[in-house]
Amino acid sequence: MIELTHITKTFKVARRGKGAGAAVKAMFHREYKLVHALDDVSFHIGRGEIVGYIGPNGAGKSTSVKVMSGILVPESGACEIMGYTPWKQRREYVRHIGVVFGQRTQLWWDVPVQDSYDLLQAIYKIPNERFRLTCEMLTETLGLADFLQTPLRQLSLGQRMRAEIAGSLLHEPEILFLDEPTIGLDAVSKLAVRQFIKQLNAERQVTVILTTHDMHDIEALTDRILLIGKGKILHDGSMAGVKHRFDTYRTLTLTFTPHTEPVPLEHAELCSWSAERAVYRLDTAKTTVSQAITALGGQLNILDMTSENPPVEEIIAGLYREHNI
Amino acid sequence: MLYLKYLKMNLRSFLQYRLNTFLAVLAQFLSSAVAFAGVYLLFDRFGSLGGWSLGEVSLCFAVTLSAFAITDCVARGFDVFSGSVKSGDFDRILLRPRGTVLQVMGSHFELSRLGRLLEALLVLVLAVRWLGLAWDFPKALTLLLMLLGGACTFTGIYILGAAVCFFTVEGLEFLNIFTHGGRELASYPLTIFNRWLRRFFTFIVPFGCMNYLPLLYLTGRAEQHAALYMLTPLLGVAFLFPCVLVWRMGVKRYLSTGN
Structure with missing residues (x-):
């Protein structure tokens, strides 16, 4: 239905220095910079x-x-x-x-x-x-x-x-x-x-x-x-x-009966700890939520728990970072 | 017809601000009345100008002002076009399956200019009475052609002015020489001006054709080729074609450069 093949578009953008002198100069002679707005774009929808x-x-x-x-x-x-x-x-x-x-x-x-x-x-x-x-x-x-x-x-x-x-x-x-x-x-x-x-x-x-x-x-x-x-x-x-590609961690939030000593967890980062609430960030390449809960359940009396995926903004930010844009 | 629909929308918009619209119409009426008072006082002091009487100059003035007022009403979209390019409104026009000229004209109808038109028509009535002409069908037709030719000439210049926006965003003010300057100049019979000005405003931008030449016919100064003098205002209509052509070239350029 929609087919783009090797679409290229370049804009000429006038370049001008700062100050009044450059403004006057620009009236007579302009320097242009080429901006590649589209560079060999192809896709099919x-x-x-x-x-x-x-x-x-x-x-x-x-x-x-x-x-x-x-x-x-x-x-x-x-x-x-x-x-x-x-x-x-x-x-x-x-x-x-x-x-x-x-x-x-x-x-x-x-x-x-x-x-x-x-x-x-x-x-x-x-x-x-x-x-x-x-x-x-x-x-x-x-x-x-x-x-x-x-x-x-x-x-x-x-x-x-x-x-x-x-x-x-x-x-x-x-x-x-x-x-x-x-x-x-x-x-x-x-x-x-x-x-x-x-x-x-x-x-x-x-x-x-x-x-x-x-x-x-x-x-x-x-x-x-x-x-x-x-x-x-x-x-x-x-x-x-x-x-899937950027889904590399889970945020695990726990509430429990008061426990003063922070409990460390393997393959996870302890993000925050208070007497009755803790947030961990699990590396899903190395561990699973179920393993983490088993490990923590041995030391804490867990009252409630939530596990969250990375927010979609972070996934996209990861994509931008990967492509360096 | 689509243009009538556009007209209705414009009227409804104006009616949202009744007082404002009324005052704008009044202001336009008064400002052109003052301009005509100047002409009247001139003749009151000197009697005639280069052999032209008050009635004849008033007719020139009235035809030019009416034509200009009509153009300002219907072709205002071209006058404010640089704004439409900057705001992206022109992109929207390109996204619709209709011609660009019609859409630009439809987008702005300047109701307040009707005040100017009213004043101009009043002067026209006065001028006709002062001239004391024996009216017949060809003469009435000539007068109508003068208005039509004049409006077309001004519209052509507006279109050219708008088309320039496609090529540059600077230095558009100089075009006022043709619109406002042209209006001032065409308010008087062309003979009072220098030869080069006369030629330019007859053959290049045909202001002379909409009032001076047919005026010769109306006042009985054209003895030979009367029909030719009568039909010269049609050159004003023909003037539209090259203007629209330049406009089309502009649109093409816009499509390849964007904004």
Whole structure:
């Protein structure tokens, strides 16, 4: 469905020294620095996949989303999406995609949400009956009914994001690009947005490309992650695979009847100790949770215990570190 | 039609701020009324200007100002275009399956400029009365063509100005020479200016074609080829084509450089 082969894009960035002298000099002669935003990027995404596109700021995420959505022409390489070359057949192609930028709005600020939708209907030439059905479906699943007649500027951030997502789905796109869809949202809205994206993907086979810095989005939604750094694809694989690779420890938290002397544990680091609570970090390459509990149970009267996986942020940070980005 | 939908959205936006909109319309009306008062006082003191009477100059003034006001209403999106590029709004336009020119025009409709248009139309009525012309169909048509040609010329310049944003982000102010400068210049019959200015503003940027040349026809100064003088405003419409062409080149460039 989406096929990128050897895509390269370089930007020329003007370089200027500091101070007034350099500013004057720059008016006559400029030095440029070449920035390789995309450096031989290739990947394939099939219909109905949800792909998490991650990487630090400036890694090339938004450049590649721009290439895939047809608003930036790469220097070399090929990009074929649903049989189109996005920037060559822009007007035909963009009918099939929806794009949500978490930080920008595509709806009108001062008019009710419904009016913006009506304008979008005219822009995309959506037949009345079809438009009505899609609107109803989106209103129900995203819970828009309460504020469809309210001007956008009076909505909360969570309501706005839901309205925004609905706005980019009115023309029933087959591919949805989401750029930080949960940024700044409260916990309830975040969950609602994630739930909706999942449902959309499951029921309508919409292919979703999600760029985000929120690792919980990634964990909740994607089966596959693409890691980009310095313009190159560094990792392409399942979330489970990445987790497995960086899943090297367990955090074990215990409460017990008062015991003043700290108890050391083999193949584990004692992170904190108080009279009735202790936190250990187990090296899972050398030991298991069950071994640790057996060892500790002999010396402590354990009241309660939890074992946690490394947080997903740390897994991703590990991935960034490994690739030195 | 899509443009009408856009128009409706713009009106609804303005109606959210009724008082503000009303005051803006009033301010536009008054400021152009003051400009015309200047012209009137000039004639009150000197009687005529280079052989042109108050009625004739008023007609020039009114046609130019109306055309400019219409353009400022409908093509405002091009005037504020550099902002749309910086804010990424233009990216959004590219993500929609419609032409860019229509979408940019639809994105901003400047209602307050209707105040200016109202004042200009008032002067037009006065000018027609002062001229005391015998109106017939060809003359009325010529007047309409003058407005159309003028609005197209100004729109063309706005589009060119916006297209420059694709090539550079600096030095756009100089284009005001053509919009505001052009408006001032075209408010008077071209003959009062120097030869080079006249030629430039007839053949390159066809301001002369929207009022001076057809004015010759209206006031009966064009004895031969009357129809030619009558139709010169259409050159203003033709002026749009090269402007849109430059715009298209700009969009192409934008696609390859990004922002």
